[in-house]
């Protein structure tokens with residue numbers, strides 16, 4: 047018998063998520079969290095470039111083209127659901143949810159990126175809270191994320207959002223250069 051492919055499984059989860067998203071979608075006056083697609087790759091690449099991820103800026107120094115190519119690859123892989131925080135017509139930040147993670151009813155926040163000039167305005171907090179509500183409604187029990195061991199500020203941020211340190215994994219952080227120890231954090235939904 048042919049095994050179902052990951053993308054087929056994701057397609058089904060995606061439909062469920064989209065339906066349920068309508069119930070969770072957050073609208074506060076002029077701010078809205080929206081589902082993003084390939085049509086947003088240019089804006090997403092700008093957000094990644096302007097987020098100035100500390101390890102990327104220091105060790106990888108990606109060009110705008112690198113950012114765009116990474117996003118195209120991620121959309122092609124089809125493992126993430128992308129959500130953006132839009133205010134005054136500007137995509138100020140985005141978050142992605144991977145509805146697969148080892149363990150029973152586990153999922154993962156794969157990416158979170160806010161343009162530098164809008165950091166510190168609770169946009170990261172709102173995006174995390176949105177994805178947690180969505181994941182809970184999709185039936186997930188726990189949510190996980192990896193970050194760099196060397197990323198002290200981001201680790202503090204996730205701690206403030208209720209994520210607890212689980213373990214560290216030498217050589218697991220996903221950039222070609224710089225410190226490569228990843229740390230895993232998790233939270234009950």
Ligand SMILES: CC(C)(COP(=O)(O)OP(=O)(O)OC[C@H]1O[C@@H](n2cnc3c(N)ncnc32)[C@H](O)[C@@H]1OP(=O)(O)O)[C@@H](O)C(=O)NCCC(=O)NCCS
Nearest residue numbers: 097158159160165166167168169170171193199200202203
């Ligand atoms: C890390 C990031 C997602 C945080 O989003 P944000 O919208 O700036 O954060 P918020 O305004 O919601 O902050 C919530 C709390 O975390 C704290 N916090 C946020 N970033 C922090 C940092 N770098 N260092 C220390 N504390 C931080 C805030 O001070 C705030 O604390 P308070 O509740 O005591 O006032 C954002 O700064 C970012 O995009 N950074 C660059 C990309 C990146 O590193 N992404 C994560 C990769 S794992």
